Amino acid sequence: MEFTRITSIQDPLFAQMHKLMQDIFPPEEVLDFPLWAEPLEDPGIRVFVAVHEGQVVGATEYRYYEDWNVAMTDFTIIGREGLGIGAFLANHRKLDLQQLAAANGKALFGMFAEIYNPYLTQDHAFGGIKPMDPYVRREVLSHLGYQRLDFPYVHPSWQGDGEAVGGLDLCFMPGDESLAELPASLVSDFLNRYYAVLPNKPQEWLSMVEQLNACESVALRPL
Numbered sequence: 001m002e003f004t005r006i007t008s009i010q011d012p013l014f015a016q017m018h019k020l021m022q023d024i025f026p027p028e029e030v031l032d033f034p035l036w037a038e039p040l041e042d043p044g045i046r047v048f049v050a051v052h053e054g055q056v057v058g059a060t061e062y063r064y065y066e067d068w069n070v071a072m073t074d075f076t077i078i079g080r081e082g083l084g085i086g087a088f089l090a091n092h093r094k095l096d097l098q099q100l101a102a103a104n105g106k107a108l109f110g111m112f113a114e115i116y117n118p119y120l121t122q123d124h125a126f127g128g129i130k131p132m133d134p135y136v137r138r139e140v141l142s143h144l145g146y147q148r149l150d151f152p153y154v155h156p157s158w159q160g161d162g163e164a165v166g167g168l169d170l171c172f173m174p175g176d177e178s179l180a181e182l183p184a185s186l187v188s189d190f191l192n193r194y195y196a197v198l199p200n201k202p203q204e205w206l207s208m209v210e211q212l213n214a215c216e217s218v219a220l221r222p223l
Contacts (some may be wrong), residue, residue, distance in 0.1 A: 002051040016056035028157040058085035071111040110174040142223035150219040164202035184215035
């Protein structure tokens, strides 16, 4: 299996990856095909696919923020069972991020991720791929070290329609396992930068950020 970076929508592998995203994720989580052109050319956004026998069978997108020394996992897709795709993607992503942090003269502080909460909603089939089942994913990510940030979470729809998307938790995997909380300012600043590309924010999201700004810290809780 190959870990291959995609930097253009003209790459034939991108068409396969986008189709896989549409098969797996609900529509409000998938950016339209042409709108990927600019993000893929951004050196700070890292999109890799797992290629098995010429076919895209998995993908991950993530980014590293040098000023905060934190990363964000945008998504991970496992498109086929029985190939060890999840471990393959997670291990290669970890190595890449460790190298980026080392080049920044640091050890990675941690990584954010939005994680579906199946106890809030069970509406998503995720293409019928069992490793993508939200119960399975939640347990796997818990084993990797992710913890839930303790506040009610919504995010703006990637369809740009100003709708709030719920049913997820914002989580964090600290480099130091003893870490029990994050500064609320870091969480708020991260969300403002991450969703700056979407100008049409729902009121629920704006209120959530205001509440974060009124706090000093956000506790990390088990998934």
